[in-house]
Amino acid sequence: MLFAILLTLKTALFIYLTRVEYNHILIFTVSLLYILFFFTLIYLSKNKKKHTLAFTFYNIISAIMFADAMYYYYFNALPSIAMVKQLKVVGAIGDSVKDIISPLNILFLIDIPFLMIYSKWKKKMARERKIYPKKWRVGIPSAILAIIVIFNIVLNSFGYSEILGKQELFTYHGKDIIEQFKSQEEMASGESMLDKEDIEYLRKRSTTENGKHTGIGKGKNLIVLQVEALQNFVVNMKYDGQEITPNINKFINNNSSIYFDRYYQLVGKGSTSDAEFVTNNSLYPSMEDPTYEQFGDNTFYGLPKILKDEGYRSWSFHGYKPEFWSRDKVHPKQGFERFISEKDYKVGETVGFGLRDEDFFEQTIPYLKEMGEPFHAFIITLTSHTPFNMPEKYHEIDLRPEHVDTMFGNYLQAIHYTDKALGQFFENLKKEGLYDNTVIAMYGDHFALSSLDDENKEVMTDYLGYEYDFDDMMNIPLVVHVPGEDIKETVSTVGSQMDFLPTILNIMGIKNEKGIMFGVDMLNSTEGIVAQQIHMWKGSFFDQEKMFVMSRDGIFDHSRAKDLKTKKPIDVNQCRETYEKVISEIDKSNFILRNDIIKDLLEGNDKFSVKDRSDEKNIDIENKEYIALSGGEVKGIPSTNSLEALNESYKKGFRLIQVDLQWTTDEKLVLLHDWDETVSQLFFVSPKKYSYEEFKNFKMVEGLHQMTFEDLKKWMDEHSAAHIVLNIQEDTVKALRTIRETYPGIQENIIPEISDMQDYYPANAVDNYRNIILNISSKDYSDKEVIDFIKTYKHFGIAMSLDRARGELPKKLEDEEVPTYVYTIDDKREKTEIIKNNVFGIYTNRLEP
Ligand code: GP9
Numbered sequence: 001m002l003f004a005i006l007l008t009l010k011t012a013l014f015i016y017l018t019r020v021e022y023n024h025i026l027i028f029t030v031s032l033l034y035i036l037f038f039f040t041l042i043y044l045s046k047n048k049k050k051h052t053l054a055f056t057f058y059n060i061i062s063a064i065m066f067a068d069a070m071y072y073y074y075f076n077a078l079p080s081i082a083m084v085k086q087l088k089v090v091g092a093i094g095d096s097v098k099d100i101i102s103p104l105n106i107l108f109l110i111d112i113p114f115l116m117i118y119s120k121w122k123k124k125m126a127r128e129r130k131i132y133p134k135k136w137r138v139g140i141p142s143a144i145l146a147i148i149v150i151f152n153i154v155l156n157s158f159g160y161s162e163i164l165g166k167q168e169l170f171t172y173h174g175k176d177i178i179e180q181f182k183s184q185e186e187m188a189s190g191e192s193m194l195d196k197e198d199i200e201y202l203r204k205r206s207t208t209e210n211g212k213h214t215g216i217g218k219g220k221n222l223i224v225l226q227v228e229a230l231q232n233f234v235v236n237m238k239y240d241g242q243e244i245t246p247n248i249n250k251f252i253n254n255n256s257s258i259y260f261d262r263y264y265q266l267v268g269k270g271s272t273s274d275a276e277f278v279t280n281n282s283l284y285p286s287m288e289d290p291t292y293e294q295f296g297d298n299t300f301y302g303l304p305k306i307l308k309d310e311g312y313r314s315w316s317f318h319g320y321k322p323e324f325w326s327r328d329k330v331h332p333k334q335g336f337e338r339f340i341s342e343k344d345y346k347v348g349e350t351v352g353f354g355l356r357d358e359d360f361f362e363q364t365i366p367y368l369k370e371m372g373e374p375f376h377a378f379i380i381t382l383t384s385h386t387p388f389n390m391p392e393k394y395h396e397i398d399l400r401p402e403h404v405d406t407m408f409g410n411y412l413q414a415i416h417y418t419d420k421a422l423g424q425f426f427e428n429l430k431k432e433g434l435y436d437n438t439v440i441a442m443y444g445d446h447f448a449l450s451s452l453d454d455e456n457k458e459v460m461t462d463y464l465g466y467e468y469d470f471d472d473m474m475n476i477p478l479v480v481h482v483p484g485e486d487i488k489e490t491v492s493t494v495g496s497q498m499d500f501l502p503t504i505l506n507i508m509g510i511k512n513e514k515g516i517m518f519g520v521d522m523l524n525s526t527e528g529i530v531a532q533q534i535h536m537w538k539g540s541f542f543d544q545e546k547m548f549v550m551s552r553d554g555i556f557d558h559s560r561a562k563d564l565k566t567k568k569p570i571d572v573n574q575c576r577e578t579y580e581k582v583i584s585e586i587d588k589s590n591f592i593l594r595n596d597i598i599k600d601l602l603e604g605n606d607k608f609s610v611k612d613r614s615d616e617k618n619i620d621i622e623n624k625e626y627i628a629l630s631g632g633e634v635k636g637i638p639s640t641n642s643l644e645a646l647n648e649s650y651k652k653g654f655r656l657i658q659v660d661l662q663w664t665t666d667e668k669l670v671l672l673h674d675w676d677e678t679v680s681q682l683f684f685v686s687p688k689k690y691s692y693e694e695f696k697n698f699k700m701v702e703g704l705h706q707m708t709f710e711d712l713k714k715w716m717d718e719h720s721a722a723h724i725v726l727n728i729q730e731d732t733v734k735a736l737r738t739i740r741e742t743y744p745g746i747q748e749n750i751i752p753e754i755s756d757m758q759d760y761y762p763a764n765a766v767d768n769y770r771n772i773i774l775n776i777s778s779k780d781y782s783d784k785e786v787i788d789f790i791k792t793y794k795h796f797g798i799a800m801s802l803d804r805a806r807g808e809l810p811k812k813l814e815d816e817e818v819p820t821y822v823y824t825i826d827d828k829r830e831k832t833e834i835i836k837n838n839v840f841g842i843y844t845n846r847l848e849p
C-alpha cells in the first residue's frame, strides 16, 4: 500500500517535471491504473517473495522516472530504450549531466534507502503472520487491466491516441519497446515516398545557376570551422564594455565576409556529430540514434566527396578521441581522406575534455601545409564545451557578481577563450600564406545555453530584454570569408546547417550533380525552412517570419507560434501548411537514409536513378578506385574467391571485384587462384588440377563456398552494379571467348585483366570487352612500351606492383589519362603515399572503399 501511495505521488511529480500541459487528469489516471494493476497483480499472487517483488518494481519505476525526467529536462522529450546504446557518450559528457540533475529530480530516488529498511521489516511481519493466500486471485488486476484497455479504445476512437503514447509513462515505454522489435525493413518501407520527380525538384531547388556570388570562391582552398557551442548572441556583444568575441567580430566586419545572422542549428541525438553530418550532407539527421551510429555505413555524397571530384583533398581535424561519435569510421566513409584526431596531436594541458583549442589550432597548421592545394579542411573545435568550467587562469572577462559561477558567466569566459584561439589561428594562416587563397566558413555546432533550463532562461531573458526561447537558443552564426572579394554583407535569410552545402557550393562554383540536398542556397533562395525535431517536436519550424512550436501531445491546436520580429504570439493556423510540408520533407529524407538511396543514385542502378544507364557505354571509373583482390578478404583469409568473400566485399562497398579463373581438367572455368598452394590450403587436398565435379565437391575452410563461373554469373545478375575484374593466367583469350559465347552481353560487367599485350586485340576487337586492364607485373614492359601501347589502345587502367608505382610511370600514364592501379595495398599509410604518386586505384584485401 505504501509503495502504491508513494508511486502515485511520484507520478504527479513526473507529470510536473515532464511539463505536461494538457489532460493532466487523464494521464495521471492511466498511470495510476497501471500502478494498481501491477501492485494488485503482485500482492494477490501466491508468490512468496511478493514484498521483494513489489519493492523491485517500485525501484525500477522510480529509476525510470528519474532517468526520464533528467533526459526530459535537457531534450524536451522522453528517452527511448535504444538510448542505452549511447551510454558511453553520456559517460564522456558526465560533467554536463551533473549539471542538469535538479533537487526535485532527486525526490524520485531519495526514499529508496528508507524503504529498504521498511521492506525488511514488512517481510519479517509477513513471515510471522503467514498471510499467503492459497490461490492467485487475478480478478482485481484483470478488472483494472480491462479498464485500461477500454480507456485506450475510447481515446483512440476520439483521435486522442497520441496523448498517452507521448506523455504517459507506461504507455510511452510500452510502445517504445514494441517499436524496437520492428524490423529495419518495416521501418524502411514506404516506396512511394520518393520518386524521380521529387529528386529532380530537390536538385533544382538546391542548385543555383549563375546567381548572386556564384563561383566567387572557385578554385580556392576551403576551411570549414565548426566551433563548439558558438551561439549567435555572443557575436558583436559587449558585456560591460568588454567584447566577448573580438576576433570573430573582426572576421565578420571586414570587406570580404558574408555574415548569416539568422542561421540555426539542426541536430538530433548525435549533437556535434549531427551538426557535422547535416552540414556536409544537407540531409535531416536521424532522431532515433546519432546519425553516424545508425547510418554511418550508408553511402553519402557530401562536401568532401564533391570536392574530391573537383580535385580537392579533404581532411578532418578534431582534438579528441578518434572513436568518439564513431568519427574514426564515419569520417573516411564521408570522404575525408584523413581524420587527424587526438592521437595525432601532442596533448599538453587539457581543458574540458580534450586538447586545448589553442594547441589544437597551432598543431593543425603544419597538417594544412602538408595537404597541398587545393585542400578542404574540416576543423572541429572542442574547448568551449558545456558546462564551460575552465581553470581560473583562462578567465579574462570581468563578470558581474551575479554572473559569477553561472553557466552564462562561464560560457562567456569559455567562448572568449575559443575566440582568442581562433584569432591566433587566423593570424597563423596569414603568416603561412594560406589566408589569401582560402575560403573560410565558420559556424557553431549547437547551442550553449538551453532555454529549457530555468537558470539559463532567467539570465538570458534578463540579458536580452525579452523571453529567451528556442529562436534565440538555436540561433548560431555562419560567416563565410572569401579573400579578395568586396562583399561585406549581413544576410538575414532564415536557414540552418541543412542549407550550408548548397550555399557553399554556390560560392565555390561547384554543382552537386550526383547527390541530393534538402537545403537551399541562402544567397539565392528564400524558400528555406528550418525544421527542428529535437528540443522542439517534429513539425516545429522557423520560417522567414515565424516560429512554430508543435505541441508535445501531438495535438496541433495545442501548439504555439510567434512572430520572430515582434516576439508576439500569433495564430497557429497560419502555420498548418508549412507544418505539413516540413513533416513530408523530413520523411523523405528519412526514407533516403533508411534505404541508402544516395548509393543507388551514385551507382545509377536503381529505379530512382535520374540518369539513363543505357547511354553509359564505358564504365564511369570515378569512385571505383578500390579493387577487392581475389574476391576480397573474408574471415581474415585472403584470396578465397568464395561466395562469402564476394558478398562481403560488395557489402563493404566494393564495386570492382577481382576474381581468379582456372581451367579444370575437363576444361571448365572455376574461381580459384591456383591449383598448387591455394587449392591445398583452402580444401586440404593435394596440389594438382581437378575436374569440375571434384572441384564442386570440395569443402572449403571455415565453411566458405567455392564458385564455378556459372555461380559467378548468377551472382553478377543479382549484383548488377558490380564489375568483375577477371584474372585468367592460362589461355586468356580462349577463356574470354568461351565466357562471351556462353553469356552474350556479359562483357558489360567484366574487366579482363590481361598480362600479355598480345591478348588485347582479340579480347577487345573480336570479343568486344571494352574495359581492359593491362597488368604489367609479369612481363617487364618498359615505360616506353607501355605508353606507346596505350596510345594505340584505350585502356581501363594499367596494373602494377607497388615498387613500379613508386617510379615515374604513374605520372606518365596520368598525362595520357589512363589510371594506374597498384597492388597489394592493405595499409593506410602506403595508400596515402601511393595515391599522392598519381596512382588512381588500388588492389586490396583489407582497405575499404
Ligand atoms: C566530442 C565533441 C563534443 O568529440 O565533439 O560533442 P558534444 O557533446 O558537443 O556533442
Ligand code: MN
Pocket (backbone or CB within 6 Å): 228, 229, 271, 272, 445, 446
Ligand atoms: Mn558540441
